[in-house]
Amino acid sequence: MSNRMKPLVFLIILACIFWLEMFVLKTFNFWLEMTIAASLLAGLGVYFNHRNGEAINYRLYFFEPKYILTGIVSAALLYLVFYTGDIISKVILPFADRQVVGVYNNKSLLDPWVIGLLLLFIIGPAEEVFWRGFVQDTLAEKFGDNKGWIIASLIYGAVHIVALNFMLLMAALICGLFWGWMFKKYRSVWPGIISHALWDLTIFILLPVR
Numbered sequence: 001m002s003n004r005m006k007p008l009v010f011l012i013i014l015a016c017i018f019w020l021e022m023f024v025l026k027t028f029n030f031w032l033e034m035t036i037a038a039s040l041l042a043g044l045g046v047y048f049n050h051r052n053g054e055a056i057n058y059r060l061y062f063f064e065p066k067y068i069l070t071g072i073v074s075a076a077l078l079y080l081v082f083y084t085g086d087i088i089s090k091v092i093l094p095f096a097d098r099q100v101v102g103v104y105n106n107k108s109l110l111d112p113w114v115i116g117l118l119l120l121f122i123i124g125p126a127e128e129v130f131w132r133g134f135v136q137d138t139l140a141e142k143f144g145d146n147k148g149w150i151i152a153s154l155i156y157g158a159v160h161i162v163a164l165n166f167m168l169l170m171a172a173l174i175c176g177l178f179w180g181w182m183f184k185k186y187r188s189v190w191p192g193i194i195s196h197a198l199w200d201l202t203i204f205i206l207l208p209v210r
Helices: 005-025 030-051 054-060 066-092 096-109 112-143 145-163 166-186 190-206
Strands: none
Touching: 005 030, 005 112, 005 145, 030 054, 030 096, 030 112, 054 112, 066 096, 066 166, 066 190, 096 166, 112 145, 112 166, 112 190, 145 166, 166 190
């Protein structure tokens, strides 16, 4: 194993435990749990990247102004994909509406605008730092860019299996592939951070499909 592979295995197991707590055990407020989990995983990801060379963090967090437009456009595109997919899924999948409503039920657990702020400034960015900046980058280093992208996207989707919600699983898989491709293309977490944060805010608060 490379220097980052052992921490990778540990952090993926930790992520599975967090997701089990959030989606199954539910002993605490979902949004606060998600904020804590995403922040802790992101922080540990940055730490283990730093331990393996400052150059890794410099490369991952390199910013260019064009990433702002890239993030905005990609968030809008992904929203349109989900908006269209929601319409189609309601027609061909009899359980789709119930499962999507189940995801949105979490909005009742906290003030919607507090949720929006958490998604925009903490949860969305932290997920990109961890899942793309640490998980995908580590797997790409080990297996190559394309395999790393696919494996990381599958893992990102797989941790959502515990929710027993097919629509959530497919949403996570699509998002993982989408933002993973962006990370593979730009080799920086910034386009994904902007895209993820804006998409989260739009799909959950500004223009929810339910």
